[in-house]
Amino acid sequence: MSAQLADALRAQIATMEPDSQLPTEADLVARYGVSRTTVRRALGDLVDEGLLVRRQGAGTFVAHRRIVHPLDRLRPFVSIFAGSGEQPEGRLLRYEWVDEPVLPSAQSPVSGALLVRRLYMIDDEPQVVADIAVPDPFGQRVSRAEIEQHPVYQVLREQLGLTPAYGRITLSSQAASDDLAPALGLPEGHPLLVLRRTTLDSGDRLLEHATYYLRPDRFELQLTVDAAGMEKVAYDFGEPGAALVLVPPA
Amino acid sequence: MSAQLADALRAQIATMEPDSQLPTEADLVARYGVSRTTVRRALGDLVDEGLLVRRQGAGTFVAHRRIVHPLDRLRPFVSIFAGSGEQPEGRLLRYEWVDEPVLPSAQSPVSGALLVRRLYMIDDEPQVVADIAVPDPFGQRVSRAEIEQHPVYQVLREQLGLTPAYGRITLSSQAASDDLAPALGLPEGHPLLVLRRTTLDSGDRLLEHATYYLRPDRFELQLTVDAAGMEKVAYDFGEPGAALVLVPPA
Numbered sequence: 212m213s214a215q216l217a218d219a220l221r222a223q224i225a226t227m228e229p230d231s232q233l234p235t236e237a238d239l240v241a242r243y244g245v246s247r248t249t250v251r252r253a254l255g256d257l258v259d260e261g262l263l264v265r266r267q268g269a270g271t272f273v274a275h276r277r278i279v280h281p282l283d284r285l286r287p288f289v290s291i292f293a294g295s296g297e298q299p300e301g302r303l304l305r306y307e308w309v310d311e312p313v314l315p316s317a318q319s320p321v322s323g324a325l326l327v328r329r330l331y332m333i334d335d336e337p338q339v340v341a342d343i344a345v346p347d348p349f350g351q352r353v354s355r356a357e358i359e360q361h362p363v364y365q366v367l368r369e370q371l372g373l374t375p376a377y378g379r380i381t382l383s384s385q386a387a388s389d390d391l392a393p394a395l396g397l398p399e400g401h402p403l404l405v406l407r408r409t410t411l412d413s414g415d416r417l418l419e420h421a422t423y424y425l426r427p428d429r430f431e432l433q434l435t436v437d438a439a440g441m442e443k444v445a446y447d448f449g450e451p452g453a454a455l456v457l458v459p460p461a
Numbered sequence: 462m463s464a465q466l467a468d469a470l471r472a473q474i475a476t477m478e479p480d481s482q483l484p485t486e487a488d489l490v491a492r493y494g495v496s497r498t499t500v501r502r503a504l505g506d507l508v509d510e511g512l513l514v515r516r517q518g519a520g521t522f523v524a525h526r527r528i529v530h531p532l533d534r535l536r537p538f539v540s541i542f543a544g545s546g547e548q549p550e551g552r553l554l555r556y557e558w559v560d561e562p563v564l565p566s567a568q569s570p571v572s573g574a575l576l577v578r579r580l581y582m583i584d585d586e587p588q589v590v591a592d593i594a595v596p597d598p599f600g601q602r603v604s605r606a607e608i609e610q611h612p613v614y615q616v617l618r619e620q621l622g623l624t625p626a627y628g629r630i631t632l633s634s635q636a637a638s639d640d641l642a643p644a645l646g647l648p649e650g651h652p653l654l655v656l657r658r659t660t661l662d663s664g665d666r667l668l669e670h671a672t673y674y675l676r677p678d679r680f681e682l683q684l685t686v687d688a689a690g691m692e693k694v695a696y697d698f699g700e701p702g703a704a705l706v707l708v709p710p711a
Contacts, residue, residue, distance in 0.1 A: 214555075214576070214592075215559050215576075218559070252639075252640075255638065255639070256638050256640075259635050259636050259637075259638045260635055261633075261635060277633070279631070282532075282632075282684065282686065283686070284686050284687055284688065284689065284690055284691060285686045285687060285688040285691050286691060286692065287691070287692065287694035287707070289694060289696055289705060290692060290694065290705075290707050292705060293705055293707055298702065298703060298704065298705055299698075299705075300698065300701075301698030302698075305464075309465050309468070326464070329698075342464075359698065359699060360697050360698055360699045360700075361696060361697065361698065362694050362696055362698075364691075364694055365693075365694050365695060365696065368693065374688075375688045375691065376687075376688050377685060377686065377687050377688055378685070378686050378688070379683070379684075379685050380683065380684050380685070380686060381529070381681050381682070381683050382532075382632050382654070382681060382682040382683070383511075383527070383654060383677055383680075383681040383682070384634040384652045384653060384654040384655075384675075384677040385509050385510055385511060385652055385677060386509050386651070386652050387509075388505065388506050388509045389502075389505070390502075390506075400650065401636070401652075402634040402635055402636050402651075402652030402653065403634060403652065404632070404633060404634040404654075405634075425634075427633055427634035427635060430633075431631050431632060431633040432631070432632040432633070433629070433630065433631050433632070434532065434629075434630050434684070435627060435628070435629050435630070436532065436533070436534050436535045436627065436628050436630060437534055437535060437626075437627050438534065438535040438624075438625045438626050438627055438628070439534065440534055441534060441535050441536060441537070441614075441625065442536065442537065442540060443615075443618065444537035444539060444540065444612050444614055444615050445615060446539055446611060446612055446615065447610050447611065448549075448550065448551030448552075448579075448609065448610055448611065448612075449609060449610045450610075451550075452548065453548060454548065455539060455540075455542060455543055455548055455549075457537070457540050457543055
């Protein structure tokens, strides 16, 4: 029952403006003919999803829309804010050279890297922490002033004459650690959406590796994928030891 | 310091087998010449990332590899397990017809839908909860036995003669709610990686909408994106009110 109510409310919320107030629990009980427990559970699910926010003593409100960022091609990360019309502030939290490999062992071996941590803010509210590693030999040529002022792709291009050709992106989720949580204004353990990106040039040289820790109430990532070439699946969940068969189209 | 140690340990872990034990904190203090606080913090970060697991009284161990799933094209979800060599068990937790719209209002209006919840297990360990909605008029033609036994794409194709053409995928993260957490064997509030998928056919008919709640210690999603057509970025983080300029290539 609560899942159905959540579905109905989700459709309604989609038509409402951010910061508008939801009817009270009692109103929802009356309107949908369900129990108070059902209403509470549905509202709780929508708060968990980040569609609603509770404000102490004031009620339940429609949350600000998440920024939806397309993953269809490689983009400068800062373009995530372009669609929202927001101009992010970037605050450098770290600028450090390390003399050890900091990149996954599968990558080309590097002897050291420049490590940069940048905090993205909108209206003084933290949005994203980015840990950027620019490996040897490129990182040595990036000054603090350049990376403090400009996005890493701009620095790679304009200062170092490097052209990103493609990126490998990995998406995951993790709990905010005790150094990320305060930077992002979240309680420790709060879910984070994590985007790891490795950027290479057309000669497969590793240009940078970045990890973006995104507030999940602010961002979601989107892509459209084609079914062309989709395997046909044949599988039987009910049969113990069933083989998972995926047949590519002829 | 702890970030550097975490980087060094990350490289080392990449060469180790799952379930192998890490040196003790004291060993790491001695080996890396850092403080115990630094060691604890670095290990804590790697536990948060899901690379390490702590076992009470036994020590710290290399976690099982996450299943890495490519997002390059539309695939039957169950194919996420194909690369791992695992044969997932699927357990139907819900099979219900609802007479209300359950899909985002932007979609074609539907008057009702079949709602299915499936729990994916490997060796009796929960991995993923999937909430699948098959809208009117297609959902009415899906029997409980069919969807209990087979992946939804197989049912759409074989039973209903429908061919997925493309999918819209959204990735986000949220805290495990009080109904998802026990199903997934996680504490309430634990981060989940969430994949929402809307599948359409070549006539833009909505075939299904599914939400997959993935254990973040078990899964990550991957794609390779091309820089062709990437905008050049010009932005100055240091300048208040700076405009974010993105110039597509000529």
